[in-house]
Amino acid sequence: MTPNYTLSGRYRIVRSLGEGGMANVYLAHDLILDRDVAVKLLRLDLRDDPKTIKRFQREALATTELVHPHIVSLYDVGEENGMQYLVMEYVKGMDLKNYIKENFPLPLQQVIDIMEQILSAVATAHAHNIIHRDLKPQNILIDEQGNAKITDFGIAVALSEHTMTQTNTILGSVHYLSPEQARGSMATKQSDIYSLGIILYEMLTGSVPFKGETAVSIALKHFQNDIPSVRDFDSKIPQALENVVLQATAKDPRDRYPTVEDMANDLLTTLSATRVGENRFEPADLGNDETKIMPSAQIAAAIDAHRQTEATQAIPKPEADASTSDEAPAANSEPLPKRSWSKRHPFRRKLIIIFSIGLLLIAALGVGLELSRPKQTSVPRVSGLTQSAATKLLAKHNLSVGTVKRVKSNAVAKNHVIKSVPGSHRSVQERSRINLTISSGAKKISFGNYVNETYTQVRRDLVAEGFTVKEHYSTSSLASGQIISQDVVASSAVMPSKTTVTFTVSAGSRYVGLKDLTGESKSDILDYAKANQLNIIFKRGYSDEQKRNYSYSQSPEGGADVRAGSTITVNMSKGSQSTSNTATKSFYVKTTVPYQTLASSTTQSNDVKVYIQDDTHTLDSVYRDLTITRENRLSIPFQLTGKQVGQYRIVCNGVVVDENLKVTSRDASN
Template sequence: MTPNYTLSGRYRIVRSLGEGGMANVYLAHDLILNRDVAVKLLRLDLRDDPKTIKRFQREALATTELVHPHIVSLYDVGEENGMQYLVMEYVKGMDLKNYIKEHFPLPMPQIVDIMEQILSAVATAHAHNIIHRDLKPQNILIDENGNAKITDFGIAVALSEHTMTQTNTILGSVHYLSPEQARGSMATKQSDIYSLGIILYELLTGSVPFKGETAVSIALKHFQNEMPSVRDFDEEIPQALENVVLQATAKDPRDRYATVEDMANDLLTTLSPTRVGEKRFEPNDLGNDETKIMPSAQITAAIEAKRQADAASAAPESAAPAATTSETAPTTDDDEQPLPKRSWSKKHPFRRKVIIWSAIAVLLLGALGVGLELSRPKQATVPRVSGLTQSAATKLLAKHNLVVGTIKRVKSNAVAKNHVIKSLPTAHQSVQERSRIGLTISSGTKKISFGNYVNENYTTVRQNLVADGFTVKEQFSTSSLATGQIISQDVVASSNVLPSKTTVTFTVSAGSRYVSLKDMTGETRSDILAYARTNRLNIDFKRGYSDEQKKNYSYSQSPDGGSEIRSGSTVTVNMSKGSQPTTVTTPKSFYVKTTVPYQTTSLTQSNDVKVYIQDDTHLISSVYRDLTITRDTRLSLPFQLTGKQVGQYRIVCNGVVVAENLKVTSRDATN
């Protein structure tokens, strides 16, 4: 398709956008509606198949029902000179594959936000009984505003019968292909969920979990190899977030999420403090040898059949005579063919004996090699048992024909009591079957003396403390200290604390420079936090209704965009809760009273107390009140709740949570 060609007298081709295994895509201009569109043409090798064309048209028309902000809109379906084409929304940006390459590592809140957009789109498709079947980052576009849009609905479904016979398609999609699809079984909604789990894995690690030189080797790994741990790649990834990857990519579809909505709901809370310490997800059936062996033969046979079919179709005239010659040669000349053989054997008896004895020797050597191979001890791969209880680890090792060896117990602030810290040999190593695997098991947490980190570099301190199990937060302040140095800390130096239960907030120097504040209206929470971190600003999030801005996007800020403010300043950003409900429920306002106990310490006579509140007007991620106490202190906490909403509060004294209620209602009000 050349530039300036006008398709159906309406869509003028501008340039090529790319070529795929199924179709070629062009940027075009709609001359009637005066807008840019994307035109997708089926490849030449698929245009002459009437069944494919009919299915393509039917499924493409069905795709017009998928109206969703995160699905590329389908505008038109047509045919010209035998060319089947789709006219779709043009998304200016890049696909998710390239977006990951350019922006990795992505902040975890942004990863969750992108996946929530994708999941909501797939949920809409599944509600219309449309299965994508080819979900991968290359089929997900990211526009200039960071919004995700899924493409190739319709084509993926319409051409599903070609997915295992198009060599290029296999090579392009096998990294995201579910085990049941690789076997040739019918794809289901759980197949899409598996692909979504692989996409989430790539967002977290920057690469796909399984690699290989051939499509078959990669497909085999999908249903034979354990999913690599994203926490092995980055220990800061919460276990709850890894569990979403593990459940979505379970080998057995029955162990995966029942629906995409279930996966979205689980993903939404993975960064919540309430899920800290969550156990690692394990499927009901940790392994089934039979389901691992059968697919390899099926896949190899399928691709071999494809290779033979391609060869036959590529050279039908030359292949047939060759086969005929080889089959009929022994019976072509009954009188002449045997004579040379008898003549040769009489003339060269020594050569004939050499050939016979050589063949016997080769057979004996082959038999010896087979015998040696069979006599070798069988090998087993050590499974990943870290995070499991001793009992669960023992059962998992037994399924891999391994036994528990020496058990060592040590204190650990990162692993729960009576859970495995590590194994020796470590996970994924190859050992002989029946080998003994040593386990190091946590005997519980231990208090450690908290250091004095004032004047040190925040980034270095944070990395070390997070590795020890602490939760670390930061707030900025103007200071004469160098940018990035710690001004103060809210956990008293030399106090004994449990890392897993301690949150420390550092006040970090923002230097003395001024920032020209940008307009953050219309941005997500993760984008705002990324901007604030880069410019060393504090953000105070508040929530309210907005008829002009959709839910979870900002609709106003103070100071306004364009203001000159000093680094370390606090910017208040109002996040939309959506449009004001038509039936307005009067919010309930009440107070909850609680007492903060004074903590005796030999280092200081005062306690540093921070109060966090979650209700209609406050977010628990922001400090509601910061005070210093020298005795037991009674506090009145104001709440405003609408309808059936529940509030939360958390009180932190010297870095340790001393009071918390995550389900505050008007019944908790005190007079």
């Protein structure tokens, strides 16, 4: 599939994202909904294989049934010229395998947060009686905000279907395969739990527990060898957290967590102080009743032995026949009178009666206590909800709101729940009171000095705090990707949700062979520029050859060699001018830029950036960059056609100080 090929007249292929054993995945742009999507296309050599086609269709069916924030969404299913394809949510980021490699070691709380997201997604699949059967880090995507999303339900099978793995055929990746699947047994929900335990092990240690030269040798280790201790790798890992790994990866499925929800509930409390000093998990001794595969001769011998045992135990009771008894009494002898046991042992009889009555009283007391004990319920997840919505949700679980505490938060919107105590998924008695912590709004924080640091890591951290982060590349002697400067003064007090910071990032000193960008959408051009560390200035104009919102020319032209960090001007089409009979108006809007005195800064100047959008400019590019030492009066030029509406935004030291998103000619200054 080549770039720019349009599938079904709607999905324009941008580039390849990866190749798999069953399908190839491409980044595409949905021309109707104007969004990026992932297109999964069945491989050419497998289009005539009915088993592969069935598996491909099964993935579509399984994914359609599952709607969850941590499961990749399915948008569309189609076929073109014999090519079967799925259109899915595009997750911009990387898979968990690469995320572990790039970020290891992961903080324990982050490990728990990611696992909680994965477990909640798998719980939804299990609630629909769908077993994934191929859970592994390569099938878990991590987006740029650190959220996990499970994909690839290609070998997921509903429990109502036959799930027995064929002899000598093992589906799934052997490093994460449960012992029962490796032996050829039926895959169950506990099989997914085993794979989740291996994933948790890898997140804690950076590697899989079992390695080998062949798949068979690894599979043997799964049902013969004990899981290595994660605490041997890192003694700082709590025993409670290791216990989650051990219970999830128990050899016998009966020793594992009954459900994914049970695993999640246990995982959430592993860092709690109440679980310090917890004993190491040991599987229960269920006896030697494990199902084993034995030769037919052994089975026959076992049956014969069992039959002989039954014959030995079946001893008939002899009948009282006086004619055959060696000790029969004489005919004239009289039988001796017999006394009942109760008369011969009156004291023992009383003891038994008293003991029986005591047992009955104890049993009755136990039943009474059990019936009077309050029922248990699980605390629902209320974080992110308003207090009113949280109260209603708690009431559905027979719970009520206790104390309400208000604190500042840059991560949670004002008047929304930050957390609950006890936390979500904890088991409590019905009619319990749940304490809530509510956000009272954002608070100003001191902005750091990020010069010489790595831009990608800084951007990830600041976005997580609520900042809007932009970059501008420049040729520099610094290593590629290092921050050269920032437009927000270090140590200044700023509000994250209202602050936009632009970093000047080193592009090194390399050259880039410039691509021909004509015919591209704005999002595709920005992706290309970011990948090649180029700066883009967008301008708008009429074009009879190119449709609206696609580029029709650029400077420098495609094919030129430019230095990384250079600025490329791209002209975006407003459509054909012949279709527009309305007049174009040019005017100025005047505004005042206030001067800000920063007590924590030795710099007396303010860095000001002006952004405008009209017929020839876009709000994504800086229109004017200036430095002021006092209050300034600016005249901003606009050119608008017909009923077009303009916009402008003025950012001072990274903070928006003036903005108008509905500029018309009526705003013109005299």
